Amino acid sequence: MTIPVLQVSGLAYAYPDGHQALYGVDLSLARGERVALLGPNGAGKTTLVLHLNGILTAGLGSVHVDGMLVGKATLREVRRRVGVVFQDPDDQLFMPTVRDDVAFGPANLGMRGAELDARVDEALDLVGMRAYADRPPHHLSFGQRRRVAVATVLAMRPSVLVLDEPSSNLDPASRRELAEILTALDVTVLMVTHDLPYALQLCERSVILDEGTIVADGSTRDLLADAELMESHRLELPFGFDPVARPVS
Numbered sequence: 001m002t003i004p005v006l007q008v009s010g011l012a013y014a015y016p017d018g019h020q021a022l023y024g025v026d027l028s029l030a031r032g033e034r035v036a037l038l039g040p041n042g043a044g045k046t047t048l049v050l051h052l053n054g055i056l057t058a059g060l061g062s063v064h065v066d067g068m069l070v071g072k073a074t075l076r077e078v079r080r081r082v083g084v085v086f087q088d089p090d091d092q093l094f095m096p097t098v099r100d101d102v103a104f105g106p107a108n109l110g111m112r113g114a115e116l117d118a119r120v121d122e123a124l125d126l127v128g129m130r131a132y133a134d135r136p137p138h139h140l141s142f143g144q145r146r147r148v149a150v151a152t153v154l155a156m157r158p159s160v161l162v163l164d165e166p167s168s169n170l171d172p173a174s175r176r177e178l179a180e181i182l183t184a185l186d187v188t189v190l191m192v193t194h195d196l197p198y199a200l201q202l203c204e205r206s207v208i209l210d211e212g213t214i215v216a217d218g219s220t221r222d223l224l225a226d227a228e229l230m231e232s233h234r235l236e237l238p239f240g241f242d243p244v245a246r247p248v249s
């Protein structure tokens with residue numbers, strides 16, 4: 001039996017103020033899948049993501065990464081394996097140069113010298129940003145900073161890449177370029193997004209979370225084409241967008 005990259009079982013969580021954000025979430029990701037996590041504002045998507053690398057710990061239920069239970073004892077390895085790219089790249093970039101930022105994670109794991117340089121170059125090549133290695137991140141455009149933020153995570157060679165709103169604040173060309181980069185990667189992806197055409201373009205499978213519960217899990221095209229399902233969970237396609245007519249890349 002193949003072990004899922006990510007296995008969330010019966011995950012329930014209430015914030016300290018008592019607000020119940022997740023009610024028994026079950027989610028399994030197989031290696032190489034790209035899955036979109038959809039849902040209206042306040043559905044619990046961020047709360048779920050924060051459990052995947054142990055920023056929050058389960059009230060009830062469990063999260064396994066490559067078969068490893070997420071918990072205090074495994075936190076360091078879990079954070080290497082679950083790479084989260086937050087919505088604002090400036091939350092992730094804080095070093096004087098792009099190279100230093102991308103080297104930060106692997107250097108923390110003890111990597112040094114030529115091996116570290118090669119790891120940084122590899123990650124920057126994957127996002128097409130090697131030419132910017134010696135630039136300060138704050139001199140880059142927002143779209144370039146997002147690509148570097150992706151590289152900081154890829155440099156850890158994660159088992160799963162979790163992207164929070166990857167297309168937000170990108171112009172159409174940067175949005176398309178990022179899609180090309182993400183589809184070319186050989187990594188399992190979980191992408192939180194309100195950009196439904198992007199979900200369709202990038203992810204064959206989608207999961208809809210609403211009020212802390214998974215209410216649908218299936219082919220992105222089928223879910224987006226189900227007008228009743230979409231409406232009942234406050235999901236709206238752009239005007240005139242036909243999910244059935246669009247090819248999935």
Ligand SMILES: Nc1ncnc2c1ncn2[C@@H]1O[C@H](COP(=O)(O)OP(=O)(O)OP(=O)(O)O)[C@@H](O)[C@H]1O
Pocket residue numbers: 015016017019020021039040041042043044045046047048
């Ligand atoms: N620190 C907190 N304390 C109490 N309740 C919280 C906290 N953070 C989030 N919540 C609540 O938990 C629920 C889920 O929030 P969460 O941020 O996970 O939703 P989301 O699906 O990511 O929303 P969005 O699409 O707006 O980012 C919401 O009702 C929210 O108000």
